[in-house]
Amino acid sequence: MPMFNVDSRSPTPIYAQLDRSIRAAIATGQLEPGAQLPTVRQLAVDLSVNANTVGRVYAQLERDGILETRRGVGTFVRESPSPHATLAHRERELRALIQHFVGDAALLGFTLAELITQLRNEEKK
Amino acid sequence: MPMFNVDSRSPTPIYAQLDRSIRAAIATGQLEPGAQLPTVRQLAVDLSVNANTVGRVYAQLERDGILETRRGVGTFVRESPSPHATLAHRERELRALIQHFVGDAALLGFTLAELITQLRNEEKK
DNA sequence: CTGCTTGTACTATAACATTAGTACAGTACG
DNA sequence: CGTACTGTACTAATGTTATAGTACAAGCAG
Numbered sequence: 001m002p003m004f005n006v007d008s009r010s011p012t013p014i015y016a017q018l019d020r021s022i023r024a025a026i027a028t029g030q031l032e033p034g035a036q037l038p039t040v041r042q043l044a045v046d047l048s049v050n051a052n053t054v055g056r057v058y059a060q061l062e063r064d065g066i067l068e069t070r071r072g073v074g075t076f077v078r079e080s081p082s083p084h085a086t087l088a089h090r091e092r093e094l095r096a097l098i099q100h101f102v103g104d105a106a107l108l109g110f111t112l113a114e115l116i117t118q119l120r121n122e123e124k125k
Numbered sequence: 126m127p128m129f130n131v132d133s134r135s136p137t138p139i140y141a142q143l144d145r146s147i148r149a150a151i152a153t154g155q156l157e158p159g160a161q162l163p164t165v166r167q168l169a170v171d172l173s174v175n176a177n178t179v180g181r182v183y184a185q186l187e188r189d190g191i192l193e194t195r196r197g198v199g200t201f202v203r204e205s206p207s208p209h210a211t212l213a214h215r216e217r218e219l220r221a222l223i224q225h226f227v228g229d230a231a232l233l234g235f236t237l238a239e240l241i242t243q244l245r246n247e248e249k250k
Numbered sequence: 251c252t253g254c255t256t257g258t259a260c261t262a263t264a265a266c267a268t269t270a271g272t273a274c275a276g277t278a279c280g
Numbered sequence: 281c282g283t284a285c286t287g288t289a290c291t292a293a294t295g296t297t298a299t300a301g302t303a304c305a306a307g308c309a310g
Contacts, residue, residue, distance in 0.1 A: 013298085014298075039257085044299080050299050071256055071258075071306040071307060072307030074257085093231060094235055094243065098240075105171075108218050108219055116244050116248075119237060124239045139267080165288090177269075177270090177288095177289095
């Protein structure tokens with residue numbers, strides 16, 4: 001059972017799915033700071049995708065300060081996550097995130113109050 | 126405020142976002158059977174998207190039996206109710222939505238409690 | 251050093267997504 | 281009838297995504 005999950009049939013590009021998957025694994029603690037990720041070639045085999053695609057995701061995540069790569073050694077989770085983000089930048093991102101979230105949920109017919117209730121539920125896990 | 130929501134910056138193709146958006150609107154009853162959708166040209170203008178892209182989505186949804194198009198008249202929601210409109214399906218979608226939201230926000234260093242606070246702010250607008 | 255692993259870079263190719271523009275076909279209405 | 285609307289069908293051009301294959305660069309162990 002691979003740690004990450006991508007679906008080649010999804011209209012969302014593989015690189016975007018993998019990027020999100022890795023970020024989520026770190027955010028949820030499945031991947032702790034310092035932990036080593038699979039090698040680009042190994043993960044490519046596991047997910048049945050091209051090694052270039054995996055490599056580009058790793059490279060992008062390093063540019064974003066999420067991962068740290070050491071040639072000949074491997075790719076690891078950075079100790080200090082998101083060191084680049086100022087408070088203003090983070091709040092702008094959060095605002096966009098909320099906009100998207102509320103909009104999508106509204107399309108499913110859920111009100112803001114229901115979202116808050118559901119999030120409170122999540123809080124207790 | 127347009128009925129559908131697409132984001133040209135998202136890695137997910139526009140046609141896929143629009144497809145999902147229309148299906149959701151039907152599933153939640155925002156678009157009832159028999160209701161007319163915007164014309165391909167009008168919706169293209171509203172969403173700042175090419176008319177071909179809209180037209181292809183309509184055509185695909187007709188092939189799937191979701192919509193019915195009449196040349197020179199317009200595009201309408203089919204009378205046959207969608208089987209995806211169940212409560213269980215919507216809640217599964219919401220759960221996935223929340224997972225993404227919380228994960229992304231966690232990467233920005235925001236806790237669940239902060240998210241709830243921010244959403245409450247949104248509620249007062 | 252050699253040999254093996256790692257990430258990285260590059261080519262080339264194919265498929266897909268999106269756009270602009272134009273044109274055609276069916277329907278409604280005066 | 282003519283006109284204005286509808287969806288549909290093309291072309292051409294551009295950018296993105298994913299693939300295979302090859303090669304190079306950096307670290308580590310023997």
